[in-house]
Amino acid sequence: MENEIKYSDEIEKVVNAKNTECLLCDTEACRYLNAENCGECAVGSLKKEKQERAKAALERLSAAAPAELTSELFLGGSCLFCKGEDKGPAECFAMFDLSKPDPEGNWSVALGKRSLEVKGADMILPLQVNCCRKCRRAYRLYDWLPISAALAISAIGLAVTTAKPVYAAAYKMASWLPVAMLAGFAAFGAIVALIIKLILGSVMKKRMHTDVAEIPEVKALMDRGFEEVAEKKRGVSRLVFASERRRYGVATRIPEAEPAIMGIWPAEHFGDFEGDGEAPHENCGETAVNEASEAVEEAAAEAVNEASEAAEEAAEEATGVIEE
Numbered sequence: 001m002e003n004e005i006k007y008s009d010e011i012e013k014v015v016n017a018k019n020t021e022c023l024l025c026d027t028e029a030c031r032y033l034n035a036e037n038c039g040e041c042a043v044g045s046l047k048k049e050k051q052e053r054a055k056a057a058l059e060r061l062s063a064a065a066p067a068e069l070t071s072e073l074f075l076g077g078s079c080l081f082c083k084g085e086d087k088g089p090a091e092c093f094a095m096f097d098l099s100k101p102d103p104e105g106n107w108s109v110a111l112g113k114r115s116l117e118v119k120g121a122d123m124i125l126p127l128q129v130n131c132c133r134k135c136r137r138a139y140r141l142y143d144w145l146p147i148s149a150a151l152a153i154s155a156i157g158l159a160v161t162t163a164k165p166v167y168a169a170a171y172k173m174a175s176w177l178p179v180a181m182l183a184g185f186a187a188f189g190a191i192v193a194l195i196i197k198l199i200l201g202s203v204m205k206k207r208m209h210t211d212v213a214e215i216p217e218v219k220a221l222m223d224r225g226f227e228e229v230a231e232k233k234r235g236v237s238r239l240v241f242a243s244e245r246r247r248y249g250v251a252t253r254i255p256e257a258e259p260a261i262m263g264i265w266p267a268e269h270f271g272d273f274e275g276d277g278e279a280p281h282e283n284c285g286e287t288a289v290n291e292a293s294e295a296v297e298e299a300a301a302e303a304v305n306e307a308s309e310a311a312e313e314a315a316e317e318a319t320g321v322i323e324e
Helices: 002-015 028-033 048-064 133-162 164-173 177-207 216-222 284-323
Strands: 092-111 114-131 240-242
Touching: 028 048, 048 092, 048 114, 092 133, 092 216, 114 216, 133 164, 133 177, 133 240, 164 177
Parallel strands: none
Antiparallel strands: 092 114, 092 240
16 A cells, blocks of 8 residues: 555656756746646747747737736636626636737748748637526527528428429429529528528627627727637627636636646645635645545455355355254
8 A cells, every 4th residue: 555655646746747947947938828737738848949939929928818817707607698787607618719919929831841930920819708508508599590490491492392293393394493493492591591690699689798809808808909810790709618618728827826737736626625725735645545545445344344244144054054
């Protein structure tokens, strides 16, 4: 058991070990990147020149979108898309990207075996916003219901047009009429889809924010020069939903908690941690191993006791049978 504890401690040391040779180590850029650990960080394996550029880019992004602003989007317990005071509980996360021109940035263009360094690029800021189940359902209906209706009408038109009696009668009237009928069904489906989309959009805008720029916390970032990467249609932003939020990477850091890469895990990674609200101490891995080993020993002792009792009962029954 002692060997298992030592082995677990060694694993913990390796996982939380700092890459002191990395230029980002113990810097604000490292904290803003918020990688799970140095082994998972993509910057640590780069050459020094690229590490310097990555550090400078992260520092510029951190200044443009500080963690104090980005963390407000996912830390609260209520939906940010609901309008009014009666907001639903946060049950999922809506994800989208913002961008901002970065004149000091650069990116590479592959030209055969060579690459050309181009000055000027966009900062990409991936965001995740608290969202309730009703708002997510409304967004999904807005995306899928119109196209589903159009496809259903087109399928019905295809079935009607290709039916032998209908096709024969239409073909007798004009050889092009079956094709025209099919095109008419498709056009009718497109019109119905457009009407459904307009109705759903107007209903959604009454009870929720369909444009992320309307959310005050997102608007605070847009006032700093950011804009949406995906083009919105009819005032509705393009969103992707996830049941769990990203815990590592850009725009995921919680200002009050030290990142895991610095050797201290945030308290939120321990589930329902009951304490004073601060992150657990550094020996929490050893404590967990001790508790697990004690549980295993208790389970093994109970199993041995049950097996011995069963063996004694079997022996007594066998003795009784022999005496009979």
